[in-house]
Amino acid sequence: MSVRLDVDEDTGVAVVTLDRPHRLNAVDLGTAAELRDVWLGLRFDDRVRAVVLTGAGGRAFSTGIDRDAVVPQPASPFMQDDPLLTVGPKANDLWKPVIAAVEGMACGGAFYLLGECEFLVAGADAVFFDPHTAYGMVSAYESALMAQRMPYGEAARMMLMGTAERISARRAHEIGLVSEVTDPGGAASAAAACAAVLAGYPPGGVQGTVRALWAAKEAARAPAYAQAPHLIALGNLPGEDQARLFTSRPAARPRIR
Numbered sequence: 384m385s386v387r388l389d390v391d392e393d394t395g396v397a398v399v400t401l402d403r404p405h406r407l408n409a410v411d412l413g414t415a416a417e418l419r420d421v422w423l424g425l426r427f428d429d430r431v432r433a434v435v436l437t438g439a440g441g442r443a444f445s446t447g448i449d450r451d452a453v454v455p456q457p458a459s460p461f462m463q464d465d466p467l468l469t470v471g472p473k474a475n476d477l478w479k480p481v482i483a484a485v486e487g488m489a490c491g492g493a494f495y496l497l498g499e500c501e502f503l504v505a506g507a508d509a510v511f512f513d514p515h516t517a518y519g520m521v522s523a524y525e526s527a528l529m530a531q532r533m534p535y536g537e538a539a540r541m542m543l544m545g546t547a548e549r550i551s552a553r554r555a556h557e558i559g560l561v562s563e564v565t566d567p568g569g570a571a572s573a574a575a576a577c578a579a580v581l582a583g584y585p586p587g588g589v590q591g592t593v594r595a596l597w598a599a600k601e602a603a604r605a606p607a608y609a610q611a612p613h614l615i616a617l618g619n620l621p622g623e624d625q626a627r628l629f630t631s632r633p634a635a636r637p638r639i640r
Contacts, residue, residue: 388421419470498529504574528604
């Protein structure tokens with residue numbers, strides 16, 4: 384199993400852990416299916432009233448899609464499949480609050496998950512970046528989600544600068560991406576403390592508020608998502624060129640800001 388679920392019945396808090404530390408918690412097709420099953424299961428588990436989402440190992444929350452994942456695609460360019468579109472709680476109609484606890488790297492496809500959490504808590508060593516442009520790829524869904532999380536200029540800089548820069552936990556807090564910064568290793572416990580407070584409130588009020596907050600985002604997100612497949616199809620380098628860039632470019636030390 385690549386996703387671990389732990390439920391504390393005393394507090395009403397569930398912890399969902401991406402458990403592929405050997406792959407920096409990258410999401411392969413099996414992990415994507417497990418995440419969908421977990422979110423759908425939590426919809427019907429009345430013991431759980433709030434959720435913490437985190438990654439195992441400390442080196443990364445998640446580095447997005449596993450580059451070794453082979454995603455079957457239909458022949459039609461109008462029906463391209465993106466397995467990460469259904470890995471988040473909101474994509475599976477879970478309206479219980481989800482708090483992300485981020486340690487280490489969170490990049491690329493990790494934003495599909497972070498974008499569907501209510502708020503983020505990060506350890507002081509956390510960093511955020513999006514490598515797409517550095518490898519000739521369009522950051523479409525990730526950009527749409529992050530543009531709703533931080534000021535436009537900050538989102539644009541992160542998505543466009545690719546692997547050249549990483550946003551520190553401190554900077555992420557300054558721009559509103561992260562709501563709290565803890566000592567390294569402390570994000571999960573701080574997120575769990577917040578989740579326990581939410582789990583102690585009447586669930587109808589909490590879940591209705593989550594739904595209302597997401598409704599405010601949906602109006603802008605829907606047209607952005609409608610454009611995303613076309614932008615990806617038009618803008619991405621051919622797969623073999625992406626692979627060549629990924630394997631041949633010398634590693635550069637990114638700027639942390």
